[in-house]
Amino acid sequence: MLKYIIKRLGLSILILVGVSVIIYVLVRIQPGLDFVERKYSFQLSIDDTGEVRKKVDEIKATYGLDVSPIQGYFKWLSNVVQGDLGDSFIFSVPTGEIETIIDPNGVESKKPINSSSVVQVIKKKCGISFIISLVATILEFVIAIPLGILSATKQYGILDYTVTVLAMMGISLPSFFFGAVLLKIFSVDLGWFPYAGLTDPNSGLPTWIDIIYHLVLPMTVLVILSIGGLMRYTRTNMLEVLNADYIRTARAKGLSEHTVIYKHAFRNTLIPLVTTFAGILPGLFGGAMITETVFSIDGIGKAAYLAVTQRDIPFVMAYNMFLSILTVIGTLLADLMYAVVDPRVKLA
Amino acid sequence: MEDLREKNLLEAEITDEQKRIEEENKLREQQEEESLADRVKVISPGRLVLKRFFRSKLSMLGLAMLIFLFAFSFLGPIFSPYGEVEKTGEYKWFVSVIPHKLVIDEVDDNGNTVRVVYDFYEVSDPYKVYSKTPPSSQSWLGTDQYNYDVLTRLMYGGRVSLLLGFIVVFAETILGTILGSISGYFGGWVDQIIMRIVDIFNCLPGLPILMLASALIDGWGVPANLRIYCLMGILTIFGWSGIARLVRGQILSLREQEYMVAAEATGLRTSRKIFKHLIPNVMPQLIVQATLGLGGVILYESTLSYLGLGVPFPYAAWGTMIGATSGAAGRDILKNYPNLWVPAGICIVMAVLGFNFVGDGLRDAFDPKMKR
Numbered sequence: 194m195l196k197y198i199i200k201r202l203g204l205s206i207l208i209l210v211g212v213s214v215i216i217y218v219l220v221r222i223q224p225g226l227d228f229v230e231r232k233y234s235f236q237l238s239i240d241d242t243g244e245v246r247k248k249v250d251e252i253k254a255t256y257g258l259d260v261s262p263i264q265g266y267f268k269w270l271s272n273v274v275q276g277d278l279g280d281s282f283i284f285s286v287p288t289g290e291i292e293t294i295i296d297p298n299g300v301e302s303k304k305p306i307n308s309s310s311v312v313q314v315i316k317k318k319c320g321i322s323f324i325i326s327l328v329a330t331i332l333e334f335v336i337a338i339p340l341g342i343l344s345a346t347k348q349y350g351i352l353d354y355t356v357t358v359l360a361m362m363g364i365s366l367p368s369f370f371f372g373a374v375l376l377k378i379f380s381v382d383l384g385w386f387p388y389a390g391l392t393d394p395n396s397g398l399p400t401w402i403d404i405i406y407h408l409v410l411p412m413t414v415l416v417i418l419s420i421g422g423l424m425r426y427t428r429t430n431m432l433e434v435l436n437a438d439y440i441r442t443a444r445a446k447g448l449s450e451h452t453v454i455y456k457h458a459f460r461n462t463l464i465p466l467v468t469t470f471a472g473i474l475p476g477l478f479g480g481a482m483i484t485e486t487v488f489s490i491d492g493i494g495k496a497a498y499l500a501v502t503q504r505d506i507p508f509v510m511a512y513n514m515f516l517s518i519l520t521v522i523g524t525l526l527a528d529l530m531y532a533v534v535d536p537r538v539k540l541a
Numbered sequence: 542m543e544d545l546r547e548k549n550l551l552e553a554e555i556t557d558e559q560k561r562i563e564e565e566n567k568l569r570e571q572q573e574e575e576s577l578a579d580r581v582k583v584i585s586p587g588r589l590v591l592k593r594f595f596r597s598k599l600s601m602l603g604l605a606m607l608i609f610l611f612a613f614s615f616l617g618p619i620f621s622p623y624g625e626v627e628k629t630g631e632y633k634w635f636v637s638v639i640p641h642k643l644v645i646d647e648v649d650d651n652g653n654t655v656r657v658v659y660d661f662y663e664v665s666d667p668y669k670v671y672s673k674t675p676p677s678s679q680s681w682l683g684t685d686q687y688n689y690d691v692l693t694r695l696m697y698g699g700r701v702s703l704l705l706g707f708i709v710v711f712a713e714t715i716l717g718t719i720l721g722s723i724s725g726y727f728g729g730w731v732d733q734i735i736m737r738i739v740d741i742f743n744c745l746p747g748l749p750i751l752m753l754a755s756a757l758i759d760g761w762g763v764p765a766n767l768r769i770y771c772l773m774g775i776l777t778i779f780g781w782s783g784i785a786r787l788v789r790g791q792i793l794s795l796r797e798q799e800y801m802v803a804a805e806a807t808g809l810r811t812s813r814k815i816f817k818h819l820i821p822n823v824m825p826q827l828i829v830q831a832t833l834g835l836g837g838v839i840l841y842e843s844t845l846s847y848l849g850l851g852v853p854f855p856y857a858a859w860g861t862m863i864g865a866t867s868g869a870a871g872r873d874i875l876k877n878y879p880n881l882w883v884p885a886g887i888c889i890v891m892a893v894l895g896f897n898f899v900g901d902g903l904r905d906a907f908d909p910k911m912k913r
Contacts (some may be wrong), residue, residue: 212744215741219757220753247765361898512749
């Protein structure tokens, strides 16, 4: 077991290096001005002392933007190995610490310290995305698994067809369209839910209730879109188990249908369900790019969208590597869990 | 099934008559046996699959939706009076009038200063203003913010999505099948290398990578009419790994079967063994996977178009039409002009749902364990 885990971890590092090369090259080989040049383009154009040029070159050197993508990659890699993921170009978040400034007149003023360290930014923005995904995932499991079981036990019945069609519609809905429809109906037309954001200072509600109120629509999108897949997966596996011989034996013994389904069949359905954990992990922390953008939620998904469009290299790299690491860990965990829940599986 | 029931009924009839007439009974039984022999039909596996497929209501519904969408997008433009990028001619003449007021102190004939106010108006030349229009008899779904006919744009958008979906899935399947079968058949270090590449591609986060790659195409300044081909390439490159994995898994188990030992014994070439003996056996799974994959590709394409990174502007795409609702600028469209974006969304849902229904139906039809 330990040997297996070590081997897998070794392979994971190889995979992560491959992933980072692809992402870095994709961000770097984009033609046109990079972020720093774009930001200082006006100053550069009116600069005749050469001071700005010097400053820009300095900044570029810090981020490895002055060298070729390959050298830049190695620079990034060596920084990462030393634990430095760099600073985000476009984001900065308060660190929670407060700096006291004393101005020349002796007046003290307090100012929160901001940090644009990528790790800090991700940590800060992850919070709300994690809460949203966690609740959505719990709801997804609570709704999808019973529906899947029900639909498998009543195969080809009206209930089965209804649930299947609804689940398929959920899978087929693009999040941006469903989000827009919900906004149009419940926010613009009926005015029941807020249009965007997380809090409304004028609502007069306690902050956490206000946040929940703002999250109803995005949560609905996430849950409805994800139920379908899990429900159908449960249904397929349940059907497979229900056709097995030991279910016939259980019925022949005269056990109640409830015991047959929930004690004998469902427990065995859990084995393939364990593999779905591989996908949950990156989903939990990675945020929902499109849904967060549609509803203007200041989470990690929206941040990633902005970073990609504005070519914030350190953030894009850190975010994507974060996702890849979670995927790798998720897959490994799923494989290990598989061996734990199913004694027939041997890891090699 | 039908035949069987008929036969049972006939037999029941016969037993009834058995009681009445003994002689006729024998005669009829003989006849029955003869006609039974006539009735036995040999159905090839392919026909069996088709029969099962057409019996499922959901897959028929899916097929109907797809046929409708194809007819709509490929035949529709023939009947449409407007082109993809053609202003429908619905415009108003506007004249802008800017009032000005000039206050001047003048000295009049008597030598007193008098304040005189001049009002004058700056009148522009008449100019055309195109605008969004609600559905009308001329254009059934109205016109969009560029005064293009929405219904016609919807048809052209469908061409892009459906065609792109098919080409991408086809290319993905070929690439994935070749690499997966090589990996599964040879095993060893070949397998190791290919599977690690598959792992890397599997680990890449989907949407961010597609966005980065599309932005790259954007940056290179590829002309608008070629962008769609680049998009196809991107979706293929980042989408083949799932197919490769599936094919490899299947081939790993297939190559151990006895018929492959027989193929080995007859001294067939490796390529023949792979492409004539192994891959046809993976075909059912491949077809199912490809059909289900089509829906996914259409979703990715429309998401990229929604973000403005897919099919570029003068060309129509379903995702772009919904994208018009995003942000503060799109609020007016979201609120007041559902005719501009709701139909596009319905089209996407129909296409994806259609492919999912058909794919599901095919999977059930191919599954030998299924009883119905």
